[in-house]
Amino acid sequence: MANDILVVDNLSKSFDGAPVFNNVSFSIAEGELSSIIGPNGAGKTTMFNLITGHLIPDEGRILFKGKNIAGMQPFDIVRLGMARAFQRTNIFPRMTVLENLVATIISKQRLTLNILTPFKSLKRIHQRSFEILESVGLADMAHRVSGTLAHGSQKILDIAVALALEPKLLLLDEPTAGMSPEERKQTVDLVADLWEKLNITMLFIEHDMDIVFGISQKIRVLCYKTILAEGTPDEISSNHKVIEAYLGEEV
Amino acid sequence: MSIIAPEPGIDMQNQLENTTAHKTNWVIGGIVLVLLVLLPFILQTQGRTGEFWIWVTTEMLITALFSMSLNLILGYGGMVSFGHAAYFGTGAYTVALLMKKAHWPLFLALPAAPIAAGIMAALIGWFCVRRIGLYFAILTLAFSQLLYMVVLQWYNFTGGDDGIHGIVRPEFLTPINYYLFCLAIFVLCFIFMRMIVNSSFGLTIRTIRENMERATFIGINVRRLQWINFIIAGAFAGIAGGLLAELNRFSQTEYLHWSRSAEPILASLVGGMYSLVGPAIGSAFLIFLKIILQQLHRSLVEVWAIILGCILLIMVLFLPDGLVGLYSRIFKKNVS
Amino acid sequence: MTYQQLIFLFVNGLSQGMLLFIIASGLSLVFGVLRVINFAHGSIYMLGAFTAYSVSTLLTTESFFHYLILLLVVPPIIAIVGFFLETLLFRRVYTQEHLIQLLLTYALVLIIDDVVRVIWGGDFRNVARPDLLAGSVDLLGMALPTYNVFILIVGPIIAISLWFLLYRTRVGNIIRAAVTYPDTLGALGVNVSWVMTSTFMLGCWLAGLGGVLMASLANIDLGMGMEKIIESFAVVVIGGLGSIGGALLGSLIIGLGVTFFQLPFGRWALLFPYFIMALVLVVRPWGLFGKPER
Numbered sequence A: 001m002a003n004d005i006l007v008v009d010n011l012s013k014s015f016d017g018a019p020v021f022n023n024v025s026f027s028i029a030e031g032e033l034s035s036i037i038g039p040n041g042a043g044k045t046t047m048f049n050l051i052t053g054h055l056i057p058d059e060g061r062i063l064f065k066g067k068n069i070a071g072m073q074p075f076d077i078v079r080l081g082m083a084r085a086f087q088r089t090n091i092f093p094r095m096t097v098l099e100n101l102v103a104t105i106i107s108k109q110r111l112t113l114n115i116l117t118p119f120k121s122l123k124r125i126h127q128r129s130f131e132i133l134e135s136v137g138l139a140d141m142a143h144r145v146s147g148t149l150a151h152g153s154q155k156i157l158d159i160a161v162a163l164a165l166e167p168k169l170l171l172l173d174e175p176t177a178g179m180s181p182e183e184r185k186q187t188v189d190l191v192a193d194l195w196e197k198l199n200i201t202m203l204f205i206e207h208d209m210d211i212v213f214g215i216s217q218k219i220r221v222l223c224y225k226t227i228l229a230e231g232t233p234d235e236i237s238s239n240h241k242v243i244e245a246y247l248g249e250e251v
Numbered sequence B: 001m002s003i004i005a006p007e008p009g010i011d012m013q014n015q016l017e018n019t020t021a022h023k024t025n026w027v028i029g030g031i032v033l034v035l036l037v038l039l040p041f042i043l044q045t046q047g048r049t050g051e052f053w054i055w056v057t058t059e060m061l062i063t064a065l066f067s068m069s070l071n072l073i074l075g076y077g078g079m080v081s082f083g084h085a086a087y088f089g090t091g092a093y094t095v096a097l098l099m100k101k102a103h104w105p106l107f108l109a110l111p112a113a114p115i116a117a118g119i120m121a122a123l124i125g126w127f128c129v130r131r132i133g134l135y136f137a138i139l140t141l142a143f144s145q146l147l148y149m150v151v152l153q154w155y156n157f158t159g160g161d162d163g164i165h166g167i168v169r170p171e172f173l174t175p176i177n178y179y180l181f182c183l184a185i186f187v188l189c190f191i192f193m194r195m196i197v198n199s200s201f202g203l204t205i206r207t208i209r210e211n212m213e214r215a216t217f218i219g220i221n222v223r224r225l226q227w228i229n230f231i232i233a234g235a236f237a238g239i240a241g242g243l244l245a246e247l248n249r250f251s252q253t254e255y256l257h258w259s260r261s262a263e264p265i266l267a268s269l270v271g272g273m274y275s276l277v278g279p280a281i282g283s284a285f286l287i288f289l290k291i292i293l294q295q296l297h298r299s300l301v302e303v304w305a306i307i308l309g310c311i312l313l314i315m316v317l318f319l320p321d322g323l324v325g326l327y328s329r330i331f332k333k334n335v336s
Numbered sequence C: 001m002t003y004q005q006l007i008f009l010f011v012n013g014l015s016q017g018m019l020l021f022i023i024a025s026g027l028s029l030v031f032g033v034l035r036v037i038n039f040a041h042g043s044i045y046m047l048g049a050f051t052a053y054s055v056s057t058l059l060t061t062e063s064f065f066h067y068l069i070l071l072l073v074v075p076p077i078i079a080i081v082g083f084f085l086e087t088l089l090f091r092r093v094y095t096q097e098h099l100i101q102l103l104l105t106y107a108l109v110l111i112i113d114d115v116v117r118v119i120w121g122g123d124f125r126n127v128a129r130p131d132l133l134a135g136s137v138d139l140l141g142m143a144l145p146t147y148n149v150f151i152l153i154v155g156p157i158i159a160i161s162l163w164f165l166l167y168r169t170r171v172g173n174i175i176r177a178a179v180t181y182p183d184t185l186g187a188l189g190v191n192v193s194w195v196m197t198s199t200f201m202l203g204c205w206l207a208g209l210g211g212v213l214m215a216s217l218a219n220i221d222l223g224m225g226m227e228k229i230i231e232s233f234a235v236v237v238i239g240g241l242g243s244i245g246g247a248l249l250g251s252l253i254i255g256l257g258v259t260f261f262q263l264p265f266g267r268w269a270l271l272f273p274y275f276i277m278a279l280v281l282v283v284r285p286w287g288l289f290g291k292p293e294r
Helices: A044-051 A076-079 A097-108 A123-136 A151-164 A181-198 A209-215 A232-238 A240-250 B019-044 B046-073 B085-100 B106-128 B135-154 B175-198 B200-210 B213-215 B223-249 B258-271 B277-294 B298-302 B304-320 B322-330 C003-034 C041-058 C063-086 C098-120 C145-169 C170-180 C192-217 C222-238 C243-281
Strands: A005-013 A016-029 A034-039 A059-064 A083-085 A171-173 A201-204 A218-223 A226-231 C135-137 C142-145
Touching: A005 A044, A005 A201, A016 A044, A016 A059, A016 A201, A016 A226, A034 A209, A044 A059, A044 A171, A044 A201, A076 A083, A076 B213, A083 A151, A097 A123, A097 A151, A123 A151, A123 A181, A123 C142, A151 A171, A151 A181, A181 A201, A181 A209, A209 A226, A209 A232, A218 A232, A218 A240, A226 A232, A226 A240, A226 C192, B019 B046, B019 B213, B019 B223, B046 B175, B046 B223, B046 B258, B046 B277, B085 B106, B085 B135, B085 B223, B085 B258, B085 C170, B106 B175, B106 B223, B106 C243, B135 B258, B135 C098, B135 C243, B175 B200, B175 B223, B175 B277, B175 B304, B200 B213, B200 B223, B213 B223, B213 C041, B258 B277, B258 B304, B277 B304, B304 C098, C003 C041, C003 C142, C003 C145, C003 C170, C003 C192, C003 C222, C003 C243, C041 C098, C041 C192, C041 C222, C063 C192, C098 C222, C135 C145, C142 C145, C145 C170, C145 C192, C170 C192, C222 C243
Parallel strands: A034 A201, A034 A218, A083 A171, A171 A201
Antiparallel strands: A005 A016, A005 A059, A218 A226, C135 C142
């Protein structure tokens, strides 16, 4: 469809002969806030790794904005407008919070080969970085070394770094993993808030079902090497296949 | 004022936030530079020992430049190269061959050194950055050894084991003038490297060191940037090699030997990898140490590699942040 | 070139390859379990060769019996050196970043190489072949050096023993598990540090054995360690780190390649390992047995 920003088409992947996905297909409409759920080991993060180019699919196509990105280099995919935040915090730990963002925007604006201008003199980029930090509530920590921040703040920074890329599609891998209930709520509110303000497409993986059913417009259940079900939160919560799969896993 | 609390020795640019510290750095730098300019004139009054020390300090400047060039990839880029001597040697042989065989003057041959070394680094680096991490270290060593063997075998062109001797020294370059010449080049290179480190490119290189995976996912072509950094580092090493060839007036295979690659690594570790001047201080310290040991007992120089190895062991096991790190640890400066 | 020359070269190249395998498999094995590339592995091999030389000067005759003593005594001596290296030094850096580990082994290269130079000096040396292995054997009407044939027998024995050890014994299961799941072993009640120490000792034993065999194959000198470590690196670039089968294939390719390239290229054939390494990097950067990864 024309307004699908991401189309996963008949994707297959196996590791050492053991299939992880068999002919998985789904598509994500532009502007959607949706989630992928599934039991442990269902391959949610692997799916993200395939979409972002970290892994190469064995078969199938991944269309991003109509372009097949399967097999492309991750950094090229990023440049097309896809960004990602990680499950384990994935920041530049020995750089300041501000530098984390400045470096990201420098990359976004393709200034990485500029060896003559001091990066500190890039006023606009610094300004923009501060704006982003303000929008996620990290502005007063801008000059802290990012590795010394609390875990929750580091995860927020990870998201801020992804936002600095001004993506069309943002993938969030368990944005609230390892957070306290309070931080969780803040993060979820932040994500929902950003989605509304920035008008971008978001896809996230999450374990906390309250969060998933609270904010997703659409939920996809990844199980048995394929997409088991797809629909609105109401449809998913009444889908007996899903209930079975989840009960089967938890018993 | 927010609290800046980095790990020891890592605080490269953050200090500059603090303008007073910034000014102090410039003042100290200026004083050191003045002292370095005056040094040979003071040494000159000391007769023959003075002459010896002028030679030593010239060599210190050259090896300091060599060490700093390695640190662009080691400390800032996080890439362990065990073959940096390849580019040092390429620079030395470029100057030696051009002056001896093509009869180029020094002022033309010397600029050719970083170009040749940069090309060599581009060729070798292209292979090396295809495999990162452990393999990168392996490949740098292997290809530098390849170059060493080619130079050793290609007797007609490189003089093999004998090397190339009798490089001409322009008359106006007395030992003092050559020292000042090297100092000028050193300062220029220092300023240039400082620009690189503080530039967008420098910041990007640091992101790669910090977290290669994340760097890729903010859209950085990691391999390409590492390659460029490798070439820049190689070119600076080439300048150092060219200067040493002219200082000693010969070029020999020892300049390409793997043990020469060890010295800048050690200097960077001793002086601190996460600063620009650290490796320069480290290499000056190591040369001092070598001479002091020589004064103590001749046989101590015979086992110089053992001593270097033991220093390296101690640094690795106990002081991975270098002497600068030790300093900040003792004085509780910048410690988180 | 005659048929006989071809066979002769083939046997020569194979024995060089087997010798390289004995050394490179040690490097690969140590990497598999300890996750450390031991740059000093070549130096340890050189230490083995020179130790063999010293021990041989104590044994006055050139009987096969004395050679057997050499083969049985020297590798364990080197393994004991390995014991001390592992327990005193390597153990401290397992949790450190790669940079620190590499620099540690590099420091050992500096130290061991210079210790060898101080003790034995820079002259070429060799250990006389024992009388039983000194001559040549007739094979299909050709006279092949007995010593090369001997190495051709020892190499496969080592390869099969390693395979047996790794795949058919409990110790091997533990070692292979340590390669694949380094974190879970401790939980299973296996003494992981013991596994690491003994693997490292085994690696050094192999390096020592390679040294002894080399000392009678060709002249030994101070450059031998660096030469073999780089050939071993080429082997692991070709075959992949941690794989014994890959190490065997890589070693044979390099051993045969260097020997055959000597015909047209003379001494330049020594560059063969570098070219094959570069070639593999261009064609299959992840090694012949590895899988593409990002």
